[in-house]
Amino acid sequence: MQRLREQVSLVPWDAVEWTLRLLLAGIFFYACADKIIHPRDFASIVKSYHVLPDPFANLTALWLPWLELVLGVCLFTGFLRDGALALATGLLAAFWITLVVDYFRGINVACGCFTSSPEEAAPMLWYIGRDALLLALALLTVEARRRAGEPAQG
Amino acid sequence: MRLVPRLFVQSFSILAISAALALGVNAVRPDGPAPVFAAQSAVQLDKAGGEIGVKDAALLFITGRAVFLDARSQYEFQLGHVQGAISLPPREFASQYQDIKPLLAGKEAVIAYCDGDRCPLSHALAKHLRDAGVKNVYVMVNGWTLWQAEKLPIAKGMAPLSKPAQGGICKDCENK
Numbered sequence: 001m002q003r004l005r006e007q008v009s010l011v012p013w014d015a016v017e018w019t020l021r022l023l024l025a026g027i028f029f030y031a032c033a034d035k036i037i038h039p040r041d042f043a044s045i046v047k048s049y050h051v052l053p054d055p056f057a058n059l060t061a062l063w064l065p066w067l068e069l070v071l072g073v074c075l076f077t078g079f080l081r082d083g084a085l086a087l088a089t090g091l092l093a094a095f096w097i098t099l100v101v102d103y104f105r106g107i108n109v110a111c112g113c114f115t116s117s118p119e120e121a122a123p124m125l126w127y128i129g130r131d132a133l134l135l136a137l138a139l140l141t142v143e144a145r146r147r148a149g150e151p152a153q154g
Numbered sequence: 155m156r157l158v159p160r161l162f163v164q165s166f167s168i169l170a171i172s173a174a175l176a177l178g179v180n181a182v183r184p185d186g187p188a189p190v191f192a193a194q195s196a197v198q199l200d201k202a203g204g205e206i207g208v209k210d211a212a213l214l215f216i217t218g219r220a221v222f223l224d225a226r227s228q229y230e231f232q233l234g235h236v237q238g239a240i241s242l243p244p245r246e247f248a249s250q251y252q253d254i255k256p257l258l259a260g261k262e263a264v265i266a267y268c269d270g271d272r273c274p275l276s277h278a279l280a281k282h283l284r285d286a287g288v289k290n291v292y293v294m295v296n297g298w299t300l301w302q303a304e305k306l307p308i309a310k311g312m313a314p315l316s317k318p319a320q321g322g323i324c325k326d327c328e329n330k
Binding site for chain 2: 036039040043055058059061062063065066067069070071074080081082083084086087
């Protein structure tokens with residue numbers, strides 16, 4: 001057990017956290033671009049999820065891509081890092097739960113995850129699987145951050 | 155700062171920055187959507203007024219969103235008119251408008267009609283209404299003929315003025 005702990009402590013968690021954080025930042029940058037350019041198209045995708053009352057659909061469609069952009073900047077630069085990591089993880093979890101709920105409600109939506117084009121039609125299970133991977137990546141980044149910070153806190 | 159308060163402060167900062175950016179950029183971009191979504195209507199009315207087709211007028215009639223003003227003579231009105239319409243020939247506008255004015259409030263459209271493609275009465279009535287400050291005035295050209303041709307609800311006789319013009323079919327649409 002002691003040996004295992006020593007082996008784990010050999011992992012450069014700082015570098016792992018940095019790499020994963022940059023990867024996450026890149027994903028958020030990629031995700032926000034098209035949605036910022038085409039807010040109306042994205043608003044119609046948000047409406048099609050049927051999880052928000054209609055009056056909030058536009059506001060959400062306007063805000064989400066900018067939140068993704070700011071999260072991307074924070075993750076990339078390390079500014080407000082812990083808050084950005086927590087929000088990014090929460091956001092991906094919320095996306096995943098929304099997709100799962102819609103899947104069980106029988107609602108087929110264009111994901112709107114990386115593009116605002118409704119023509120990007122893929123099976124819901126593909127979206128759910130992809131979002132689960134992204135959520136796992138965010139959780140892994142949080143864990144790497146925790147481990148990287150352990151010696152300093154201790 | 156301890157972890158939980160730090161997370162709250164940082165998260166709130168990120169949310170505030172992104173919200174300010176989103177609303178700020180949307181305010182200056184020409185193609186930005188309204189932040190609060192307004193339900194779309196199948197009836198697209200020109201806010202400056204103008205003419206309205208019988209299909210749009212019928213939709214507004216069904217949902218009770220319009221008041222219909224019959225610009226023909228009272229004799230023709232008694233023979234038949236759009237259900238719930240109010241008789242208001244242009245030459246009687248001055249004497250009757252004050253009685254009718256309360257019935258126009260809260261309606262999406264005030265629709266004037268008469269009969270025939272070239273009938274000037276509805277246009278004359280619309281002009282009187284606009285001059286009196288009513289903005290959402292529309293003319294249903296050849297309204298009476300087209301309304302009858304489509305077998306839309308009609309009524310006969312003289313309607314009492316105290317009775318507001320209501321939509322003929324969908325009485326509780328606003329509650330749905």
